[in-house]
Amino acid sequence: MPIIQIPPPYRGPTGGASEVDVDGATLLECLQGVEAKYPGFGPLVLDAKGGLRKFATWFRNGDKLTGDVLSTPLEPGDAIDIISSVAGG
Amino acid sequence: MAGPADDKMIRVDMTNQTATIEDFPAEYRLLGGRALSAKILSAECDPTCDPLGPDNVLVMAPGVVSGTAAPTSGRISIGGKSPLTGGIKEANTGGQPGQHLMKLGIRVIVVKGQPSDAEARYGLEVNADGVKVVAADAHKMKRNYALCMDLHGEYPKTASFITCGPAGEMRLTGASVATTDQDNRYPARHAARGGLGAVMGSKGLKFVAVDPGRSGVRRPADRARFGELCKTYTKDYQEGPQMFQFGTSSVVPMANMLNTLVYKNRVEGQSPDVETLDGARIVESFETRGGEMHNCMTGCIVKCSNIVHDAQGEYKTSALEFETLTLLGSNCAVASWEDVADMDRLCDELGLDTIETGGAIAILMDSGGLDWGDADGMRTLLNEIDQGTDRGKAIGNGAVATGKFTGHHRVPHALGQTIPAWDPRPLKATGVTYCTSPMGADHTAGLVVNPGLSQDQYVWESQKSQIVNAVCDSSGFCQFLQPSLDDIRNFYGALYDEEVSREQIHDQGWQCLEDEWAFNKAAGLTAEDGYLSEALQKDPIAGQVFDVPMDIINQMYTKLPAQEDLFAAKASG
Ligand code: SF4
Numbered sequence: 326m327p328i329i330q331i332p333p334p335y336r337g338p339t340g341g342a343s344e345v346d347v348d349g350a351t352l353l354e355c356l357q358g359v360e361a362k363y364p365g366f367g368p369l370v371l372d373a374k375g376g377l378r379k380f381a382t383w384f385r386n387g388d389k390l391t392g393d394v395l396s397t398p399l400e401p402g403d404a405i406d407i408i409s410s411v412a413g414g
Numbered sequence: 415m416a417g418p419a420d421d422k423m424i425r426v427d428m429t430n431q432t433a434t435i436e437d438f439p440a441e442y443r444l445l446g447g448r449a450l451s452a453k454i455l456s457a458e459c460d461p462t463c464d465p466l467g468p469d470n471v472l473v474m475a476p477g478v479v480s481g482t483a484a485p486t487s488g489r490i491s492i493g494g495k496s497p498l499t500g501g502i503k504e505a506n507t508g509g510q511p512g513q514h515l516m517k518l519g520i521r522v523i524v525v526k527g528q529p530s531d532a533e534a535r536y537g538l539e540v541n542a543d544g545v546k547v548v549a550a551d552a553h554k555m556k557r558n559y560a561l562c563m564d565l566h567g568e569y570p571k572t573a574s575f576i577t578c579g580p581a582g583e584m585r586l587t588g589a590s591v592a593t594t595d596q597d598n599r600y601p602a603r604h605a606a607r608g609g610l611g612a613v614m615g616s617k618g619l620k621f622v623a624v625d626p627g628r629s630g631v632r633r634p635a636d637r638a639r640f641g642e643l644c645k646t647y648t649k650d651y652q653e654g655p656q657m658f659q660f661g662t663s664s665v666v667p668m669a670n671m672l673n674t675l676v677y678k679n680r681v682e683g684q685s686p687d688v689e690t691l692d693g694a695r696i697v698e699s700f701e702t703r704g705g706e707m708h709n710c711m712t713g714c715i716v717k718c719s720n721i722v723h724d725a726q727g728e729y730k731t732s733a734l735e736f737e738t739l740t741l742l743g744s745n746c747a748v749a750s751w752e753d754v755a756d757m758d759r760l761c762d763e764l765g766l767d768t769i770e771t772g773g774a775i776a777i778l779m780d781s782g783g784l785d786w787g788d789a790d791g792m793r794t795l796l797n798e799i800d801q802g803t804d805r806g807k808a809i810g811n812g813a814v815a816t817g818k819f820t821g822h823h824r825v826p827h828a829l830g831q832t833i834p835a836w837d838p839r840p841l842k843a844t845g846v847t848y849c850t851s852p853m854g855a856d857h858t859a860g861l862v863v864n865p866g867l868s869q870d871q872y873v874w875e876s877q878k879s880q881i882v883n884a885v886c887d888s889s890g891f892c893q894f895l896q897p898s899l900d901d902i903r904n905f906y907g908a909l910y911d912e913e914v915s916r917e918q919i920h921d922q923g924w925q926c927l928e929d930e931w932a933f934n935k936a937a938g939l940t941a942e943d944g945y946l947s948e949a950l951q952k953d954p955i956a957g958q959v960f961d962v963p964m965d966i967i968n969q970m971y972t973k974l975p976a977q978e979d980l981f982a983a984k985a986s987g
Contacts, residue, residue: 334672336866337840369671379694380668382655389655410657410665411863412736412894412987 327355327399330406331366338365352383352405353395370407381409418443418635418910421521424545428617429468429527431536431547438521444906444914446478448504449888449922450522451493452929455502458524461937465497465609466585466616468528474515474576474622475523477890479905481516481632483641485648486895487905488513488711490576490593491887492605494613498587498770498812499829499854501934503608506858506887508710508719509593510574511622516890517629518542529618535583536618541573541625550620555580555800557763558592558601565621573625577601579765580800582611586810588770589615592762595710595719595732602732603710606767607856608831609812635911643908647901648715658718658894661707662736663693663751669736672865673956674837676745678786679776680826683837683955685744691751696720696734703727716894722755731759737857740835741772746779746792753789760796766810771796773832774809774816781822826949829854829939838946839958840865846876846962849944850970852930858893858987859883872962873969878980880970881923886985888926896984899923916981924973931971941968 326346331339339345340363347358360367372378376395383390383397384406390397399405421438445453451473463469473493480488490512496503515523520540529536537550553561558579565575575594579601582589589611592601634640666688669675673683675691685691700706703723710719710733719733734755742761743754761768775792778784783805784791798806808819813832817825826833831854838845838855843862851859860879867875882899889905891897903914942964950960 333862333864333866334668336864337672339866341864341866341868341871378667378671380664382657384655408655408657409668410662411668411861412658412662412665 326401327403327405329355329359330404332407332409334409334411335366335369335407338363338369350398351395352397352399355399355405381407383407418632420519422519423521424523424540426523426525426538426547427527428525428529428536428619431529433538433545433547435545443910444478444922445888446480446521446890447475447489447491447506447888448493448884449926450475451491451504452502452926452933454522454524455493455495456929456933459495461495461933463495465495465500466612470495470613470616472525472610472613472617473522475521476512476516477888479909480512480890482634482909483631483644483713484891484905485644485651486714486716486892487890488516488713489887489890489892490515490605492591492610494610495937496608496610497585497612498609499831501829501854501937501939502852502930503610504853504887505591505605505607505610507591507593507603507605508714508892509595509603510711511576511593511624512890513711513713514574514624514626515540516632517626518624523622525617525619528616532618534618535620537620538622540622542627542629553620555583557800558765559763561621562594562601565623569623570625570627572627573623575601576622576624577765578611578614578620579763581764581766581810582615583620584800584802584807584810585612585615586766586799586807587612587815588767588774588810588812590765590767592765596708596712600732602762604762604767606769608853611765634909636908640905640908643905651715651895658716659707660697661693661718661720661733663696663720663734663739665736666692666739669740669835672863673840674835675740676835676837676955678747679745679780679824680833680837680949680955681953683840687744687749690749691739691743691754693720693736693739695751696722699723708732714892716892718894731755731762734758737835738768738772741769742775745772745776747786748789748792749787750789756789757792757796760793764796764799766799769834770812770832771809773813773826777813777816777822777825778809778820780824781820783820824949824953825947827855827947829944831855833950836861836863837955838950838960839955842960842962843867843872843875845946845960846872846967846970847880849946849962849967850876851880852927852934854944858887861986869962869966873966874974874977877970877974878983879986880927881920881980882983882985883987884926885919885923888922891985893985893987896986898982898984900981916976920976920980941971
């Protein structure tokens with residue numbers, strides 16, 4: 326199963342869990358899997374139209390995802406990282 | 415060229431207007447910025463003194479690696495006893511003076527005393543020939559931009575400036591200390607929190623002019639190792655996600671999602687104006703108005719600072735940050751980033767902390783003293799401050815003073831300092847930082863953006879963040895570079911050609927906190943004094959109040975054993 330690494334700001338709905346294993350052939354399916362397991366996670370990463378929110382950058386096995394990120398095919402064992410900036414200034 | 419072995423310090427006596435240069439104590443070589451300030455204040459400042467009297471000590475200390483070729487490392491700490499919290503304070507800023515002082519081999523400026531004539535103003539000149547105090551009455555009550563424009567005419571174009579705006583001269587406790595930014599242009603960077611501008615003003619010190627002339631970068635003891643570290647660190651950063659490439663203002667929608675884009679004096683955690691306050695709108699404006707992302711100091715590879723132009727394409731302000739967009743924007747129900755940009759410029763002109771000022775104006779609005787979202791009214795109000803109206807002075811003195819002025823009950827603060835944007839109700843470990851930090855409610859002391867923590871995790875997460883940030887703010891690295899303790903100790907090791915162990919760097923961060931807590935205790939402050947005010951305990955946002963019990967809070971004052979994650983944790987503020 327692919328593994329979604331949950332960064333600290335997104336751990337409210339996951340109850341503190343820092344990674345979630347989910348079935349899914351694409352990133353979208355995996356995110357839907359996380360939402361099914363931890364309701365409230367989906368809206369943190371997906372906007373009202375179902376697209377990815379803009380303030381995060383996505384990586385698969387360390388490589389930055391570009392283009393149609395949600396359709397990225399995933400293999401069992403793939404690690405997905407979500408990086409988003411948090412700072413005050 | 416000054417090397418680590420030739421370091422000096424400047425002592426200034428404002429009672430007699432004299433300045434001298436001394437050798438910098440070798441045993442302090444690994445102390446800079448915040449930790450150095452804490453050490454000096456512990457040794458030389460009576461914690462019970464009047465913060466605006468002659469016995470307070472004003473410290474200006476760049477970080478350990480400032481002035482070197484290390485990336486994003488020229489931050490400077492301003493320290494003293496805070497007139498706002500009554501405790502020790504360090505506020506950290508970018509701009510050029512930190513780099514310039516260190517290129518001259520000046521590790522710290524320590525300012526004591528007070529002129530007998532409260533109306534007299536002075537400047538301090540620092541250059542390769544030495545240091546001297548000069549008369550500056552002609553600059554009295556000048557706003558920061560006009561002041562710097564005039565100083566640019568008086569000093570070589572290589573000079574940078576540390577300045578005190580009218581709010582500091584008026585000894586208002588929300589006053590900041592300004593520094594000029596890269597290319598020595600504008601006084602747009604501020605050591606903002608805790609009213610240290612009032613301490614500078616109380617000493618009659620209007621400006622410090624630092625001219626490095628042709629001084630080069632500081633020479634590390636192990637040049638090859640230091641150079642290699644700079645190269646790999648920069649490469650790794652540039653190949654990484656570069657999350658601050660569009661500035662902290664791009665955090666606005668994320669904060670809204672986390673219920674921490676506070677609205678109307680923090681009665682709600684989300685703003686209906688999230689779209690029009692989002693920093694993405696500022697970046698879009700570059701296309702039609704000009705403006706850009708830039709680095710506030712030379713050598714910064716993060717470049718988080720936005721230069722904001724007005725509709726006519728003229729420079730208006732920089733940088734318009736997330737905290738300002740929240741406190742002067744959503745918290746006052748102001749809908750447009752352009753209005754907030756005006757307010758940011760006015761605060762920079764006056765020399766005021768935008769967080770404290772935004773918190774104070776929201777209290778005035780909540781009390782009925784100004785309509786929510788009345789941006790014109792806010793501009794008028796800010797312009798009143800250096801006219802000396804009672805209302806203007808209350809705002810300039812911050813949230814608690816404005817609470818007293820209006821008689822309003824809802825005054826969110828800790829230790830007399832208003833709460834930054836990051837709200838302690840959804841982010842309880844950050845709340846633990848606000849309660850326990852010697853700095854009072856200051857997100858840069860230890861921000862923990864993790865709403866998924868359980869109560870037993872709050873103390874370690876806050877302590878870890880407080881230690882990493884204390885070390886970062888002592889190093890000269892900017893928190894937005896997000897260096898870890900391992901990164902910092904590696905740079906220190908190459909700078910002095912010695913091994914700095916994990917234990918040593920952990921101890922340094924903890925010792926800084928202990929020095930500061932000891933100062934506060936001697937000043938008469940107790941752990942209970944630091945707890946968040948009633949507004950945050952009673953008024954919920956997203957169903958949550960701040961309710962972490964004192965017995966958990968008190969665990970912070972015991973050094974916890976280092977867990978592996980301490981050394982890789984990134985500074986975050
Ligand atoms: S990261 Fe931003 S605040 Fe820090 S030094 Fe660079 S431009 Fe200045």
